[in-house]
Amino acid sequence: xxxxxxxxxxxxxxxxxxxxxxxxxxxxxxxxxxxxxxxxxxxxxxxxxxxxxxxxxxxxxxxxxxxxxxxxxxxxxxxxxxxxxxxxxxxxxxxxxxxxxxxxxxxxxxxxxxxxxxxxxxxxxxxxxxxxxxxxxxxxxxxxxxxxxxxxxxxxxxxxxxxxxxxxxxxxxxxxxxxxxxxxxxxxxxxxxxxxxxxxxxxxxxxxxxxxxxxxxxxxxxxxxxxxxxxxxxxxxxxxxxxxxxxxxxxxxxxxxxxxxxxxxxxxxxxxxxxxxxxxxxxxxxxxxxxxxxxxxxxxxxxxxxxxxxxxxxxxxxxxxxxxxxxxxxxxxxxxxxxxxxxxxxxxxxxxxxxxxxxxxxxxxxxxxxxxxxxxxxxxxxxxxxxxxxxxxxxxxxxxxxxxxxxxxxxxxxxxxxxxxxxxxxxxxxxxxxxxxxxxxxxxxxxxxxxxxxxxxxxxxxxxxxxxxxxxxxxxxxxxxxxxxxxxxxxxxxxxxxxxxxxxxxxxxxxxxxxxxxxxxxxxxxxxxxxxxxxxxxxxxxxxxxxxxxxxxxxxxxxxxxxxxxxxxxxxxxxxxxxxxxxxxxxxxxxxxxxxxxxxxxxxxxxxxxxxxxxxxxxxxxxxxxxxxxxxxxxxxxxxxxxxxxx
Numbered sequence: 001x002x003x004x005x006x007x008x009x010x011x012x013x014x015x016x017x018x019x020x021x022x023x024x025x026x027x028x029x030x031x032x033x034x035x036x037x038x039x040x041x042x043x044x045x046x047x048x049x050x051x052x053x054x055x056x057x058x059x060x061x062x063x064x065x066x067x068x069x070x071x072x073x074x075x076x077x078x079x080x081x082x083x084x085x086x087x088x089x090x091x092x093x094x095x096x097x098x099x100x101x102x103x104x105x106x107x108x109x110x111x112x113x114x115x116x117x118x119x120x121x122x123x124x125x126x127x128x129x130x131x132x133x134x135x136x137x138x139x140x141x142x143x144x145x146x147x148x149x150x151x152x153x154x155x156x157x158x159x160x161x162x163x164x165x166x167x168x169x170x171x172x173x174x175x176x177x178x179x180x181x182x183x184x185x186x187x188x189x190x191x192x193x194x195x196x197x198x199x200x201x202x203x204x205x206x207x208x209x210x211x212x213x214x215x216x217x218x219x220x221x222x223x224x225x226x227x228x229x230x231x232x233x234x235x236x237x238x239x240x241x242x243x244x245x246x247x248x249x250x251x252x253x254x255x256x257x258x259x260x261x262x263x264x265x266x267x268x269x270x271x272x273x274x275x276x277x278x279x280x281x282x283x284x285x286x287x288x289x290x291x292x293x294x295x296x297x298x299x300x301x302x303x304x305x306x307x308x309x310x311x312x313x314x315x316x317x318x319x320x321x322x323x324x325x326x327x328x329x330x331x332x333x334x335x336x337x338x339x340x341x342x343x344x345x346x347x348x349x350x351x352x353x354x355x356x357x358x359x360x361x362x363x364x365x366x367x368x369x370x371x372x373x374x375x376x377x378x379x380x381x382x383x384x385x386x387x388x389x390x391x392x393x394x395x396x397x398x399x400x401x402x403x404x405x406x407x408x409x410x411x412x413x414x415x416x417x418x419x420x421x422x423x424x425x426x427x428x429x430x431x432x433x434x435x436x437x438x439x440x441x442x443x444x445x446x447x448x449x450x451x452x453x454x455x456x457x458x459x460x461x462x463x464x465x466x467x468x469x470x471x472x473x474x475x476x477x478x479x480x481x482x483x484x485x486x487x488x489x490x491x492x493x494x495x496x497x498x499x500x501x502x503x504x505x506x507x508x509x510x511x512x513x514x515x516x517x518x519x520x521x522x523x524x525x526x527x528x529x530x531x532x533x534x535x536x537x538x539x540x541x542x543x544x545x546x547x548x549x550x551x552x553x554x555x556x557x558x559x560x561x562x563x564x565x566x567x568x569x570x571x572x573x574x575x576x577x578x579x580x581x582x583x584x585x586x587x588x589x590x591x592x593x594x595x596x597x598x599x600x601x602x603x604x605x606x607x608x609x610x611x612x613x614x615x616x617x618x619x620x621x622x623x624x625x626x627x628x629x630x631x632x633x634x635x636x637x638x639x640x641x642x643x644x645x646x647x
Contacts, residue, residue: 001052013050020046020192023058033060035070035191043070045138045189061196061228068227070191072097074136074179075126075200075226076104077190081182082125083222087112092184093157093210093219100236101225105208107157107217114220119202122222130197134180136190146174146185157210158185199233200226203240243477248529249376255534255591257525257542258377266374266381268522273542276571277525280540281518282362284411285386292407294360294388299340301364305330310495311339312431316464320367337363338489338514341389342496345510350500355510356392356400362521363387377526384521390513391498397488400513401447401469404486408471408517412483414638415528417473419484421453424461424468431465431491440488441467463514465491471517475531483524487514535592535614539635545595545627547574547609548584557604561597561624568628589614597627 002010003022013021019037023030023046036043038057039050043066050056061067076095083090083106090112095104108114141149143166150158162185165171177186179194191197201224208221227233244250252258257274260267270278286296305323308314313321313335322333334340341359350357363385373379390400405421412419423444426437444467448455455469462468471484489512492498499507518524528536538544545565547558555576565572575584581598588596597609602621609627611619622630 001050003050003052003054003056006055006057011056015052016049018047018049019044019056019058022050022056026058030058030060033062035059035061035063035067035196036189038066043189045136046192047138048189069097070189071197071228072102072226074191074194075197075224076102077136077177077179077182077184077186078126078129078194078197078200079104079122079202079222079224080106080184081129081180082122084182086122086125087114089154091155091157094161095184101203101223103221103223105210105219105221107210107219114205114222116202116205123200123202126200129180129182130194130200132180133193133195135193137178138188138190139176139178139183140173141176143172143174146176149183150185161185196228197226198228199230200224201233201237239477243479243530246477246530246533247376248378248526251529251534252376252526255542257529264382265371266369266379268377268380268382274525276542277528277536277540278521281521281524284414285360285362285518288407288411289360289388292358292403294358297341297344297359297361299334299337299344299361299363301334301366302326302331303334303339305332307339307343308332308334311342311492312465312495313339316429316431320369322366322368333366335365335367337361337365337385337387338389338492338512339496342492342498342512345391345498346496350391350510352393352500352502352508355500356390356396357510358388358390360388361385377522377529380520380522382522385516386518386521386524388515390515391493391500391510392513393508394511397443397511397513398447398450401444401486401488402451404513404515404517405447405451405453405469405471408484408486411517412471412473415531417475417483419471419473420480421448421455422458422461422470422472423448423455424458424463424470426462426467427460427464429464430462431495436490437467440490444469444486444488463487463489465489466514468514475527476533477530481527483519483527484517485514485519488512489514537638538594538631539638541592541594542571543573543591543593544570544631545572545597546588546591546593547572548581548588548596548598549574549576550581550598550600552576552578554599554601554604558599561599561607561609564624565628568632570628570631585612595627595631 001013001015001017003013004010011022011025013025023034034046036059037046038059039054043059059066080092080095087108089109091107093105095102143162147159147162162174165174174185175187176183177188177190202222203225204223206221207218210216210219255273256271258268258270261269305314317335321335324331344359365383365385366381367383369379369381392400409419425441466487466489468485468487470482472480472482474480493509493512498510500510502508547562549555549558558574562572562574585596592614594614596612598612599609603609608621608623610621611627613619
């Protein structure tokens with residue numbers, strides 16, 4: 001038999017050869033390093049026979065995500081093995097590898113209260129299995145034999161999983177993996193032995209309903225992670241500590257930016273400092289939209305449900321919406337702004353000369369997110385989008401899509417974000433004919449290629465009305481976030497009967513482009529808080545300077561200086577508490593205020609301030625007017641960086 005290697009070379013092997021045989025034929029070093037093998041892109045055990053003519057890739061610890069997924073799955077099995085030994089009678093359910101780690105769900109016997117205080121004991125037992133270098137041995141067993149085995153062990157969840165496989169997939173055999181004394185129902189694959197797990201750590205405990213059904217048993221989910229080397233694990237744990245220090249929920253509270261109320265779940269309440277950030281972003285949004293030919297509009301948040309039935313939201317998004325009755329008329333809170341913008345488009349007779357027509361709105365929408373998914377500002381029910389909709393002709397599509405992408409790139413550069421692009425194609429649940437989807441997807445693809453932009457295809461993740469280009473970026477900790485989206489829609493103008501008069505004096509349908517670049521103000525601010533660790537750029541920070549009078553006799557002068565600074569556009573406050581200057585400085589540092597302006601007798605007499613920079617120490621004494629100039633120059637520099645990034 002022959003297989004083809006990644007470099008295109010062919011490798012001759014005996015019939016029935018395995019991945020391990022292939023690795024050995026290539027070289028003894030690879031045979032020792034091999035973890036698994038990818039056959040025509042699918043990962044399988046080294047011990048599995050290879051098909052003739054396959055394209056083959058040996059997976060080693062240098063194979064990135066593929067290799068980490070293997071050993072994290074291995075570690076989940078080791079965790080389950082340790083739990084069965086330490087907690088007789090525990091029932092096990094599922095334990096997959098996930099992004100950055102793994103988890104396993106357990107049903108502990110009555111009276112057992114498992115918590116993170118037990119991690120050290122469990123980890124010690126897990127190390128015994130890792131050090132024992134236990135082989136992962138795969139066995140294919142008949143369904144009847146497997147059911148009998150797990151029933152005898154009292155493992156009810158495994159029994160249910162097998163019964164569902166029979167019901168849903170019609171299987172008559174299942175695969176089991178054994179390492180040491182532990183056997184689990186598992187599709188695989190696995191690395192050859194437990195010894196390949198270099199370093200691991202249990203991280204947290206959470207509740208999880210069996211099968212995600214709140215009517216079923218609540219299980220105990222134990223999360224962990226694993227790496228090949230201890231130094232990789234240490235680096236990851238340090239990153240997590242840094243992420244915890246940057247958590248926008250904690251910093252938002254510490255800096256007094258926003259809060260939440262049980263009376264309005266999933267809907268943030270903004271304090272004045274948070275609104276200062278919000279308003280700076282709004283000014284940026286409004287200025288840059290106007291510069292690019294967008295016209296600002298405003299639409300209601302409450303509409304007759306007939307609008308959503310016509311737009312398709314009723315059929316495709318109803319479960320995520322809120323409804324009420326007004327005078328026996330069913331109404332719905334809008335989950336999106338687009339149907340309202342179509343109403344504005346239709347309100348005036350439009351000509352081809354009016355196109356492209358670009359509407360922008362700081363649009364407030366409401367979406368029902370399950371309570372378990374709510375997460376600070378990142379996942380909320382009350383969402384303020386930096387929304388826009390472009391109505392254009394077929395010939396204008398590429399130019400408008402390119403303009404949207406360039407707009408996004410310019411905004412992101414201001415914050416140091418480098419976008420990664422995904423082309424998301426037709427989902428399973430969608431509106432419209434296949435040929436329309438073919439055309440729309442090709443239009444977005446052509447716009448990307450025209451600009452020479454690199455992108456990945458994300459199959460099946462488009463909106464129900466059209467394909468989209470999503471813009472992702474990484475923050476200062478390397479975490480990926482989706483912010484912007486550009487969506488091409490032929491469906492809504494058709495469904496809502498939007499038309500324009502063409503050059504031929506006939507009626508035509510406009511094409512609609514949905515565009516948001518920040519995504520939502522709430523989520524974008526949450527991301528910025530964590531990206532900057534609460535230390536915002538000077539133009540964005542809620543309080544740019546704080547006056548620190550040394551004694552009570554300096555309070556009046558400090559408030560006069562503050563009034564002068566405010567008149568010049570500086571966001572400033574006065575700390576006139578009866579505390580020592582050292583305490584005031586420490587508190588200002590904790591509050592991450594960029595400039596501390598100290599006023600004593602000398603400064604009061606000379607209309608000056610003693611300037612201290614956050615984390616930078618003393619910068620000398622400046623006249624008040626000179627400090628205003630300094631602030632203006634620094635902000636102008638930040639603004640010029642935006643202008644430079646936009647060419």
